[in-house]
Amino acid sequence: MLLDSVRSLLGRHVLPSPSEASQPSAQPVTAATANLAEDDDPVWPSARVGVVDRLWGEGFLYPGGAEETLRLAKPLGLSPASSLLLLGAGGGGPTCCIANSLGVWVSGYEENVRLAALANERNLRAGLTRRAQVETWNPRSPQFALHYYHHAIAIEALRGAPPQPMLAAVSLALKPSGQFVLLDTVADLPLDPGDPLVATWARLERRPADAPTELAISETLARLGFDVRIVEDVSRRHLQFAIAGWRDVVKALAATQSSRRYVAHLVSEAELWMARLRLMRAGRLRLVRWHAIARAGASPRA
Numbered sequence: 649m650l651l652d653s654v655r656s657l658l659g660r661h662v663l664p665s666p667s668e669a670s671q672p673s674a675q676p677v678t679a680a681t682a683n684l685a686e687d688d689d690p691v692w693p694s695a696r697v698g699v700v701d702r703l704w705g706e707g708f709l710y711p712g713g714a715e716e717t718l719r720l721a722k723p724l725g726l727s728p729a730s731s732l733l734l735l736g737a738g739g740g741g742p743t744c745c746i747a748n749s750l751g752v753w754v755s756g757y758e759e760n761v762r763l764a765a766l767a768n769e770r771n772l773r774a775g776l777t778r779r780a781q782v783e784t785w786n787p788r789s790p791q792f793a794l795h796y797y798h799h800a801i802a803i804e805a806l807r808g809a810p811p812q813p814m815l816a817a818v819s820l821a822l823k824p825s826g827q828f829v830l831l832d833t834v835a836d837l838p839l840d841p842g843d844p845l846v847a848t849w850a851r852l853e854r855r856p857a858d859a860p861t862e863l864a865i866s867e868t869l870a871r872l873g874f875d876v877r878i879v880e881d882v883s884r885r886h887l888q889f890a891i892a893g894w895r896d897v898v899k900a901l902a903a904t905q906s907s908r909r910y911v912a913h914l915v916s917e918a919e920l921w922m923a924r925l926r927l928m929r930a931g932r933l934r935l936v937r938w939h940a941i942a943r944a945g946a947s948p949r950a
Contacts, residue, residue, distance in 0.1 A: 689762035691854060695913045697739060697766065702900070703893045703917070707741025707770050709763075710804060711889030714745045717803075723939060724799045724827050726752040733757075733792060733821055735814065736803035737782045740767030746801075747771075747780040755797070756782035757790075759807070787814050792821035799827045806832055808855030811865050819872040824944040828874060831882070831937050835859040839932065845923055846932075852920035862936050874940035883928050886935045890925060894918070 688694055705713030712719070726732060728751035737743050737756030740763075747754045758764040767782035774780075787809035800818050811832075818828055839846045841857035850857035862879065869876050901914070927933040 689760070692760050692762045693913070695909050696917065697763075698910060699913045699917050701739070703897055705741055707739035707744060707767065709736075709738040709741075711886055711893050713741060716885075716889060717742045717745045718749060720801055720803070720829050720831060720937070721746050721750060721752075724801075724829065726750040726799065728752065730798045731755070731796065733797040733800040733818065734803075735785070735787075735790075735801070735818075736805035737764070737767050738803075739763045740770035740780075740782060742801075742803060743767060743780040743782055744770055744774045744776055747776050748774060752779075754780040756780065757785040757805075758782055759785060759787060759805075790814055790817040792817055794820055795823050797821050797826060798823055799829075801829045801831075803831050804833060806860075807853070808850075808858070811860050811868055815865070815868050815872055819874065819942060822942045824942060826942045828869075828940045828942065829937065830865070830869075830940070831935065832865070833859050834862045834865065834934050834936050835932060836861060836934070837932070845926060848919065849923035849927055849933075852916065852923065859933065862934070865936075865938065869938065869940050873943050875943050876938060876940045878937070878939035880937045880939075881934055882937050883934045887925060887928060890921060894921065 700709060701707070704711055708714070708717070710716065721732075724730075724732075726746070730752045732746065732752045732754045734742060734746065734754050734756045737758040740756075743754045743756040746752060756767060758767060761784055764782045764784045768777075771777050771780045771782065787806055790813055800822055802814065802818065806814060815830075822828065835858065839858050841847060841850065846857050866876055866879060897914070901911075906914075924933065928935070
C-alpha cells in the first residue's frame with residue numbers, strides 16, 4: 649500500500665539518534681525545511697507544522713485541505729452578512745479559506761496555543777484580521793458567546809474529549825435556526841486499547857484509545873434541540889485525499905534532500921497516518937459528517 653511505501657522510502661534516509669537530533673544537520677536543507685525550530689511546542693513543533701503544511705496545504709491539519717473545507721462550508725449558505733463559529737481552526741488554513749472565499753466573519757477556536765498563534769499570523773498575512781480571528785479553547789469545558797453565531801462548523805475538534813460539552817456549547821452559541829456541520833471520527837464498536845494498532849494511533853494522535861459512536865452523537869444533537877438532516881460517512885473520500893497527499897510528498901522527497909529533523913517528523917507523521925488509515929480500512933474507525941439545524945424555540949436538554 650502507499651503508506652507502506654512511505655515507510656520504505658523514508659527508511660532509506662539515515663535518521664539521527666536522539667542525541668544527534670539536537671545537532672545541526674549535515675545534510676542539505678531545502679528552503680521549505682530551513683529554520684525549523686525543534687522545541688517551540690511539544691506537540692506541534694515547527695518541523696511538524698512544516699510536514700503537515702506540505703501534506704494538506706498551509707494551515708490545514710487534515711486531508712483535502714481547502715477543497716474539503718469548502719465542501720463542508722458551502723452548504724451553510726455563508727455570506728458577508730454571516731458569522732461563523734469554527735472549531736478546529738488548526739494553523740489557520742480553514743479560517744483563511746472560508747473567510748476569503750465566502751466573505752463570512754469567522755471566529756475560530758483551536759486547542760493548541762502554538763497553532764492558534766500561527767493561525768492569527770496567517771490571518772494577518774492574508775489581510776483578514778478583522779474577518780478571521782482564532783482563540784484557544786478547551787474542548788472539555790467550552791464557552792462561547794450566547795446565541796451569537798449564525799452557523800457553526802467543527803472539524804475533528806473533539807480529539808478524544810467527550811462530545812456532550814462541545815455540542816451543548818455550540819447549541820447555546822447559535823442563533824435560532826442556525827446550522828451546524830460536524831466532522832468527526834467515530835467507532836461503531838469499542839476499541840481495544842491493548843491492540844498495538846489502536847495503541848499506536850492513540851499515542852501518536854495524543855488522545856484516549858476510544859471514539860464516540862455515530863448514534864451517540866446523533867442522539868446528543870437531537871437531545872440538544874438540533875434537527876439532524878444529514879449523517880454521511882465520508883471515510884472513503886478521506887482515505888482518497890490522504891493517499892493523494894502522501895503520494896505527492898513521497899514524490900517530492902524522492903526528488904529533493906531534506907534535513908534529518910524534517911525527515912524524522914515525516915516518519916512520525918507517516919506512522920500516525922498508517923495506523924489511522926489501517927483502522928479506517930478495517931472499518932474500526934470512520935469519519936462522519938453531520939449537518940443539523942437548531943430548531944427555533946427548542947430548549948436543549950442535558
